[in-house]
Amino acid sequence: xxxxxxxxxxxxxxGFAVVGAILLVVMPLLNLLPPEDSWFHLSDFSLNRFxxxxxxAILALGLDLIWGYTGILSLGxxxxxxxxxxxxxxxxxxxxxxxxxxxxxxxxFMVWNQVxxxxxxxxxxxxxxxxxxxxxxxxxxxALVFGFFAFRSRxxxxxxxxxxxxxxxxxxxxxxxxxxxxxxxxxxTDFKQVLGYRLSEPGTQRALYVIxxxxxxxxxxxxxxxxxxxxxxxxxxxxxxxxxxxxxGYTPANYKLFVFVVSAGLAGLAGLxxxxxxxxxxxxxxxxxxxxxxxxxxxxxxxxxxxGAVIGAVSVNYGRSVLTNYFPELWPFMLGGLFVLVVLLFPxxxxxxxxxxKDLLTRRKAGEEKPIVPxxxxxxxxxxx
Amino acid sequence: xAEPSSFQNSIIYLDGVTVxxxxxxxxxxxxxxxxxxxxxxxxxxxxxxxxxLLDVICGKTKPAAGRVVFGQDKELTGKHADEIVKLGIxxxxxxxxIYGNLTVWENLDLSLKRSSKGVFPTLFGKSTAEERARIxxxxxxxxxxxxxxxxxxxxxxxxxxxxEIGMVILQDPSLLLVDEPVAGMTDKETEQTGQLLQSLAEKxxxxxxxxxxxxxxxxxxxxxxxxxGTVICEGTVEKVQADARVREIYLGRQKVAH
Numbered sequence: 001x002x003x004x005x006x007x008x009x010x011x012x013x014x015g016f017a018v019v020g021a022i023l024l025v026v027m028p029l030l031n032l033l034p035p036e037d038s039w040f041h042l043s044d045f046s047l048n049r050f051x052x053x054x055x056x057a058i059l060a061l062g063l064d065l066i067w068g069y070t071g072i073l074s075l076g077x078x079x080x081x082x083x084x085x086x087x088x089x090x091x092x093x094x095x096x097x098x099x100x101x102x103x104x105x106x107x108x109f110m111v112w113n114q115v116x117x118x119x120x121x122x123x124x125x126x127x128x129x130x131x132x133x134x135x136x137x138x139x140x141x142x143a144l145v146f147g148f149f150a151f152r153s154r155x156x157x158x159x160x161x162x163x164x165x166x167x168x169x170x171x172x173x174x175x176x177x178x179x180x181x182x183x184x185x186x187x188x189t190d191f192k193q194v195l196g197y198r199l200s201e202p203g204t205q206r207a208l209y210v211i212x213x214x215x216x217x218x219x220x221x222x223x224x225x226x227x228x229x230x231x232x233x234x235x236x237x238x239x240x241x242x243x244x245x246x247x248x249g250y251t252p253a254n255y256k257l258f259v260f261v262v263s264a265g266l267a268g269l270a271g272l273x274x275x276x277x278x279x280x281x282x283x284x285x286x287x288x289x290x291x292x293x294x295x296x297x298x299x300x301x302x303x304x305x306x307x308g309a310v311i312g313a314v315s316v317n318y319g320r321s322v323l324t325n326y327f328p329e330l331w332p333f334m335l336g337g338l339f340v341l342v343v344l345l346f347p348x349x350x351x352x353x354x355x356x357x358k359d360l361l362t363r364r365k366a367g368e369e370k371p372i373v374p375x376x377x378x379x380x381x382x383x384x385x
Numbered sequence: 386x387a388e389p390s391s392f393q394n395s396i397i398y399l400d401g402v403t404v405x406x407x408x409x410x411x412x413x414x415x416x417x418x419x420x421x422x423x424x425x426x427x428x429x430x431x432x433x434x435x436x437x438l439l440d441v442i443c444g445k446t447k448p449a450a451g452r453v454v455f456g457q458d459k460e461l462t463g464k465h466a467d468e469i470v471k472l473g474i475x476x477x478x479x480x481x482x483i484y485g486n487l488t489v490w491e492n493l494d495l496s497l498k499r500s501s502k503g504v505f506p507t508l509f510g511k512s513t514a515e516e517r518a519r520i521x522x523x524x525x526x527x528x529x530x531x532x533x534x535x536x537x538x539x540x541x542x543x544x545x546x547x548x549e550i551g552m553v554i555l556q557d558p559s560l561l562l563v564d565e566p567v568a569g570m571t572d573k574e575t576e577q578t579g580q581l582l583q584s585l586a587e588k589x590x591x592x593x594x595x596x597x598x599x600x601x602x603x604x605x606x607x608x609x610x611x612x613x614g615t616v617i618c619e620g621t622v623e624k625v626q627a628d629a630r631v632r633e634i635y636l637g638r639q640k641v642a643h
Contacts, residue, residue: 226508229509230495230510231507233495236487237484237495240483240484240487241482243482244482244484244549244552246467247470247553248470249467249499249556250467250502251467251503254503254504
């Protein structure tokens, strides 16, 4: 439409291609080609860890869609992530077979808990396609039902945040129980294979990494397409003035439900990719605290910017994995401090800081000839009013 | 039919409407009608029920008694705000309510009347040439042609008000409700707003609520004076200003600039 938009489209497209090439081609090659003692060598561990961060970035995209663009703070994204991860985890538990510690066809924790027969809801997960589809559809269906009632009852703002946090707590409690038959506190772990490929093989992990990059790229394009459609502008309009949206003939509740379901699907996809790369999923990764951390990723990267969500998820998690090595007890304080700092000083996160810096530079270059807003006329008040 | 004859010609007809806020009657058995393509100004002191009148018409407030009829036979009583919008009633709020983070063009594009405003038609929808032409024309009408790609949040107060009027017009309403459009505007902006409303009155019926008597004199053909939730006088500006009760309750309290 405007010249400015096409400009950003072009530079955005270039950035997407460059980052995509680095993630998709350069990183796996650095892992594969240079000898292990070379400076350029990327260890299996690093690549695998980076794959985990990129899975988190997919979740951050969805959270940015609902929080950054639509202005609805969801503190329950961890639940959708967990549903996706558990769906995939259940499939991998069932494919362990006789390799398990107890040598039974049943998952180890069930043998330990003296569960005689596989619970009915485990059975569909023998099938790999069912697990993948379940990892996407179960969180989406759950968000659809939960969101339908929440948005129809006009729950918004801080109340929506609280109710989704309660959801995260409830999910954590349910997943922790042994009677739920999902492994209790220990969760699901000791996975051996996916589709016959051994998870312990570096090649399998490399493939999972590449799949994660492709999924992230596809998710990014999906979110971008939504944002640039007219419906995406309705989402921003809901954030700016919900009242006007109603009086323009839209039903905001339907748009909120749509974006909530999409964000749940992306969180489920993130969980689906997380489980085989990390090798364990426990309730500790889906409760109140992880859900809050996810919000911090987006805040640090810059909400209302898709690139910001990705940058935030990767950089905060990278910082976490480095710092927890050296100061494990301090990490929660650093994370909290980071959040306060961002909220107080950089409300638009890292992307906002970069943008401001760029603005400053271009303005200095252009001198005072160019006004900030093109064609802005100065309205001189005539007489008192 | 026992209805008054003018009811046949009216676009909006309120019959004995009462709005009760915990014992305070914001509207008290109010009967009020506006003809097609009429520009009607409603005045009255604070708390007279002016904004409540608009709230009742557009479905934001439910009356305790009475009924509201739109056009010949469309009963509005009990309908939701979004249904009423679809029937053809547009509302301009008192404080500018626009989408500050979208451009002027995007603001207008979202407001444009379309066959469906559901999530999926909106997600896949593309603008047609005809729709773009309508937006161009609208930009001309509201005097924001040079600002099409400016972020709406950075417009001046007056421009925001015009933008919102433009957004409401693009919904193609047959009745336009406008709440204090010139509050906070400069004299020049006020005059331009008056011209804008008068030109719009050629195609739409408009109800304007206003405090500013100079502005009322500029645009009004017929003025309705509300007081304590009922109509106490209706007629030309001259007739209303000459009315003894109006002088006593309204004009007496507020110095009128000559």
